[in-house]
Amino acid sequence: MAKITFVTKDNQEITVEGTSGSVMELAVKNNVKGIDGDCGGVCSCATCHVQVDAAHTDKTGVASEIEQDMLELDDDANEYSRLCCQLQVTEAMDGVVLNVVK
Amino acid sequence: MSEKVCVIIGASHAGVNFAFSLRKEGFEGKIIMYDKDPVLPYHRPPLSKAYLTADTSIEDNCLKSKDSYLDENITLNLGVEVIDIHKESQKIILNNGEEQHYNYLILATGARPIIPPISGLKEAKHVYPLRTAGDVSNIKKWISTADSKRVVVIGGGYIGLETAASLKKMGTHVVVLEREERILARVTAPVMSEFFQKLHTDKDVDILTSKNVESINTDEEGVNTVQCSDGSSYAADMIIVGVGVNVNVSLAKKLNLEIENGIKVNEYTQTSLQNVYAIGDNTYHYNPHYKNWIRLESVQNAVDQAKVTAAHIVGNEKIYDTIPWFWSDQYDVKLQMVGLSQGYEELIVRKEETESIKFSVWYFKGDELLAVDAINNAKAYVIGTKFIKENKVIDKDKLKDVTTIFKPANLMMKEEV
Numbered sequence: 001m002a003k004i005t006f007v008t009k010d011n012q013e014i015t016v017e018g019t020s021g022s023v024m025e026l027a028v029k030n031n032v033k034g035i036d037g038d039c040g041g042v043c044s045c046a047t048c049h050v051q052v053d054a055a056h057t058d059k060t061g062v063a064s065e066i067e068q069d070m071l072e073l074d075d076d077a078n079e080y081s082r083l084c085c086q087l088q089v090t091e092a093m094d095g096v097v098l099n100v101v102k
Numbered sequence: 103m104s105e106k107v108c109v110i111i112g113a114s115h116a117g118v119n120f121a122f123s124l125r126k127e128g129f130e131g132k133i134i135m136y137d138k139d140p141v142l143p144y145h146r147p148p149l150s151k152a153y154l155t156a157d158t159s160i161e162d163n164c165l166k167s168k169d170s171y172l173d174e175n176i177t178l179n180l181g182v183e184v185i186d187i188h189k190e191s192q193k194i195i196l197n198n199g200e201e202q203h204y205n206y207l208i209l210a211t212g213a214r215p216i217i218p219p220i221s222g223l224k225e226a227k228h229v230y231p232l233r234t235a236g237d238v239s240n241i242k243k244w245i246s247t248a249d250s251k252r253v254v255v256i257g258g259g260y261i262g263l264e265t266a267a268s269l270k271k272m273g274t275h276v277v278v279l280e281r282e283e284r285i286l287a288r289v290t291a292p293v294m295s296e297f298f299q300k301l302h303t304d305k306d307v308d309i310l311t312s313k314n315v316e317s318i319n320t321d322e323e324g325v326n327t328v329q330c331s332d333g334s335s336y337a338a339d340m341i342i343v344g345v346g347v348n349v350n351v352s353l354a355k356k357l358n359l360e361i362e363n364g365i366k367v368n369e370y371t372q373t374s375l376q377n378v379y380a381i382g383d384n385t386y387h388y389n390p391h392y393k394n395w396i397r398l399e400s401v402q403n404a405v406d407q408a409k410v411t412a413a414h415i416v417g418n419e420k421i422y423d424t425i426p427w428f429w430s431d432q433y434d435v436k437l438q439m440v441g442l443s444q445g446y447e448e449l450i451v452r453k454e455e456t457e458s459i460k461f462s463v464w465y466f467k468g469d470e471l472l473a474v475d476a477i478n479n480a481k482a483y484v485i486g487t488k489f490i491k492e493n494k495v496i497d498k499d500k501l502k503d504v505t506t507i508f509k510p511a512n513l514m515m516k517e518e519v
Contacts, residue, residue: 021162031170033126038119038405040145040163042152043480044429044438045401066436069480073488073510 002094006032006050009100023098024048024085034100041085046070051080053097060087060096076101106131108415109194109202111184111353112210113137114146116382116404118165120208123412125174133176134202136194140181141235142168147401149238150264151431155271160235187356189375206415209354209365209373209380210408213347213399218256222318226326228340232265233347244340245272253277254328254338256315258285260430262344263298266307267432269342277336278302279313279328290439291449291463294475298432305433310334347399349384362386364397369421370414371407379414381407390423391490392442392472402427425490427483435459438483441473441490454479455504462486469495469515481508489513 005015006027018026027035027048036047043066052060063071063082071077084098108124110117113135121133137143144163145153153163171178186195193203215231223229228244230237245251251274255262258280266276278285284295302309314331318341321327326338349364360366360374364386371379371387382404386397403426410422430437446465454460462482465473470493474486488510489496495515500506506513 025162028164028170029167031167031173036405038115038401039429040148042148042429042431042436044436066480070484072481073484 002089002091002096004089004093005095005097006035007097007099008033009102018089021089022085023050023087023089023093024083026089027084027100032100034102035084036102037085039085043067043070043083043086046074046083047102048084049074049076049101050082050084050098051078051101052082053099054080056096059093106205107203108133108206108208109204110135110208110210111137111194112208112212112350112382113139113143113178113180114210114212114382114404115165115401116212116408117208117210118143119405120210120381120408120411121176122166122170122174123409124415125176127412127416127418129412129416131205133174134179135176136179136182136184136196138181138183139234139236142180143178144235146233147429149235150232150261151268154238154241154265154268163235184353187353189357192377205377207378208411209378209384210382210404211350211353211380211384213349213383215343216346216348217343218315218345220256220315220318222320223341223343226318226320226341227324228326229343230340231343232261241269241340241342245269245274248339250325250339251275252337253340253342254279254326254336255342255344256328257344257346258282258309258311259288259344259346260286262342263302264430264432265342265344266302266309267305270305270307271433274340277308277310277338279315279330279336280309280311281314283312285309285311289443290475291443291446291465293449293451293463297477301433301435347383349397351384354380354384362395369410369423370419371411371422372414379411381411387422389426389442390421391425394442394444396426396442398426400426400428425487427487436478436480438476438480439473440483440487441465441471443473443475446472450498450501452482452501452504454508464496464501466498471496485510485513 016030024037028037038047039045067083143165183197184194185197193201215233253274253276255266255278266278286295316331317329319327328336354365365380367385383399406424413420427440443465448466450464460478462479463475476482497515
């Protein structure tokens with residue numbers, strides 16, 4: 001079980017609990033605004049862009065090559081950027097805060 | 103003034119994204135959706151890929167959760183069919199006899215698989231298209247119970263090839279029969295066809311081209327024999343039909359809408375009737391970048407048209423002018439495509455210097471970059487997208503030279519002084 005907090009663009013804080021699947025799926029299930037997951041979670045659309053709270057990067061690890069490539073020309077991307085379809089919900093993620101970019 | 107009612111026919115990528123976008127745009131009236139598919143609206147692309155091979159339930163694959171529809175006050179009517187529309191009184195008629203009035207009507211009716219007129223196909227055993235969750239559960243059920251698992255896939259397009267890859271993974275013996283001289287002939291360059299042909303052959307899937315299926319004979323034990331016009335024949339315990347789609351336009355016809363290769367819509371996705379819109383696979387629309395009328399079968403097209411329609415209904419005008427993009431996953435290979443390659447005159451293939459398979463195919467007409475197909479190379483895909491969108495000219499020599507570090511600035515044509 002992991003508690004994950006999304007902070008939307010309009011500063012709404014949504015904390016949800018999950019046990020498995022991707023963070024994108026968890027966000028979509030809970031209707032988190034700004035996480036669309038149009039491609040269904042295969043890192044093809046970049047509509048699940050989040051920035052990991054700077055204090056929590058140890059919980060998420062670093063972005064994979066394909067995530068970095070997909071975000072390379074995105075003006076809103078920074079070193080904390082992730083495509084959350086590539087983040088799995090695990091115990092290690094408990095307490096993480098993710099800022100939704102769109 | 104009474105509350106406005108927006109009725110959506112079709113609850114897949116286009117219809118569902120439209121409904122949520124309309125709320126996001128601030129529409130306060132009623133939003134009512136209908137679909138004859140009884141399953142909570144789901145992602146379609148995974149049906150031939152991850153969803154087919156994985157042991158997940160369709161709910162894990164939903165576009166939006168059940169609660170999301172309640173939260174946004176969107177009424178979802180599943181398992182019912184709209185059978186008629188009355189233009190003058192602005193109401194739809196359902197197959198259960200009920201009626202519903204509308205102020206705005208959205209036709210997100212999509213397309214249905216073509217079942218070709220092959221003699222014996224209708225009588226053959228275990229024949230499935232691949233379009234709906236129901237199709238996939240039929241296929242899964244067959245695989246879990248069949249003793250002999252020989253599959254013939256008719257059609258070497260993306261659906262056929264993705265399904266072949268998934269079925270191979272699931273332990274079946276797969277033969278793909280393609281009518282054209284090469285697979286993916288309609289949508290991609292010969293170099294890509296060759297790549298996918300080899301990819302499947304290496305995985306022990308037989309891809310046979312120039313195979314025109316003539317008839318199917320089914321014996322008493324339910325084994326089908328697929329007969330081709332060149333005299334060859336293939337035994338099949340299951341047949342997958344993946345030869346393309348027909349658009350669903352019967353309701354559009356009832357409204358006398360203008361129809362060509364789909365329902366004709368303007369830049370705001372309006373049909374020839376002002377308060378009737380069409381979005382998704384069923385639309386024939388103008389692409390301002392390629393200056394061409396096109397019909398697309400893709401998630402991108404469905405989602406982006408949905409957003410344009412939602413904006414137009416509340417008076418926030420934006421036009422549909424997205425550069426089309428697509429993807430396909432087969433085995434461990436990820437193909438990402440951007441643009442439309444039709445009419446290309448020159449191809450540049452750029453192979454990255456890596457051990458793993460990683461390359462991209464760039465389609466040009468003169469100096470204009472039309473499209474990019476990227477294999478395991480998201481960077482090529484995003485760079486290609488940028489150049490196409492911004493109408494920037496690429497320095498072809500630098501593109502060909504793999505030692506050029508792959509960044510837009512390094513590929514830009516230096517302007518002559």
